[in-house]
Amino acid sequence: SQKIEQNSEALNIQEGKTATLTCNYTNYSPAYLQWYRQDPGRGPVFLLLIRENEKEKRKERLKVTFDTTLKQSLFHITASQPADSATYLCALESTGGGNKLTFGTGTQLKVEL
């Protein structure tokens, strides 16, 4: 069966360090993968999209890698700040297509002073 797995345990890191979050998937052949940020009681906010033919993508302090052989994406936040504390979700297009997304359960990140 299809699965999208993210570390369910919260990730606590110190301000200024690099946070690395993992997204693993099985039984998907995604053309692209997306990362979203979700704050408590709010809808997700789009961060980055990476395509299957891209190894890495950057946006300001964010970096995403995509390894279709390992079936894994890594999401990095460099020089992390307390304001980066949130839940981060990865998402893949559902097999039915139509741009429908299936989300992972998300990883909660806490950046401490």
Place this chain on the structure above:
Amino acid sequence: GAVVSQHPSRVICKSGTSVKIECRSLDFQATTMFWYRQFPKQSLMLMATSNEGSKATYEQGVEKDKFLINHASLTLSTLTVTSAHPEDSSFYICSAKSPPRGQETQYFGPGTRLLVL
């Protein structure tokens, strides 16, 4: 740009009543909108795909007669939870695709918290 709003943000209702949630794309036209449900500490689960001018497509296990979706215009989709019960209490989130920014990206509303007593 690509702002999506939802109304109301929170609603409390009695069991057996119906609740309507609106989703609007404020600065773009959305031919397709999506409705999700999210239970505490769980991920978003797609309920249905809403296409302007046509019937919504529901995901497996979602009752179409209970969750009525109407995509009346290119900027408005509504979700009506009919005869709501306590187990329908959840966080309902809509999203819309913004074609000028790429087909794949979805822009989400702020969500509607529904509590059925």
